[in-house]
Amino acid sequence: MRIGELATKTGVSVRALRYYEEQGLLAATRSSGGQRHYLDDAVDRVYLIQMLYAAGLSSRTILDLLPCVDAKVNTPQSRAMLRAERDRIDRQITQLRQARKRLDEVIALSESPTNGCTRTDTDAAVA
Amino acid sequence: MRIGELATKTGVSVRALRYYEEQGLLAATRSSGGQRHYLDDAVDRVYLIQMLYAAGLSSRTILDLLPCVDAKVNTPQSRAMLRAERDRIDRQITQLRQARKRLDEVIALSESPTNGCTRTDTDAAVA
């Protein structure tokens, strides 16, 4: 398939797909005219890349990890890298949970009936 | 205390603290010579700001939320904002867990003894 189709299938912009290629994350063959052609499994590849981006990994880190995910590389170094990233994600989840907890406390306080100035949306609608 | 002390106490750079003030997140009094002076509770304030940054909130969002955290503002709008951010954090945690799961699968595979090319660090040390 060509780049436009891959873009609509994955919901990722054409610009982003070209950027992924530039970063070495997504390979494509070229037609005689220079246009990119992708195999069907590129769709999953893009999803995977997006997932890792969403997890806060940089292009560089993803580039290092992809060969491990493809099981083409399996060295002590690559496994250490995988574990390091997993641990980083764990720490990030912990941080997020702390922030969430903190926000929850504030929300609970602001919605508590003991707080004089609490007003619900329905109150506001009535008023 | 002055800005340098606050920086070392919190582990945040002097530049960052000045940036927080610029964004309206962190107030400071000034000496006659123009130098910033902070109260002791500024330390906790900085930790809170860092926590919210780590949770992916922008300066602007933090600026909007801080009065709620200080319980100085409690309107239907502010509560909706708090809940919206909490939900965003929840979604982010979900995404992170997915990525973590994916990495874990890869790690399990790479460390599985059925995988021919698995080699532990101790193996490497022996070899």
Next chain:
DNA sequence: GTAAAACCTGACGTTCGCGTGAGGGAGAGC
């Protein structure tokens, strides 16, 4: 009173993951 820290205000630089034209070729339908 003098030197060394520590501090001040601009203001430009950096990184990342793209968005957004500009200007032109490739490919499919008629």
Next chain:
DNA sequence: GCTCTCCCTCACGCGAACGTCAGGTTTTAC
């Protein structure tokens, strides 16, 4: 062969959270 859509390669822009000089002032220590 013509047009229309899709695609190509530069290449600049951006927004966020600071880093990093430059050039000058304040505070502190001796």
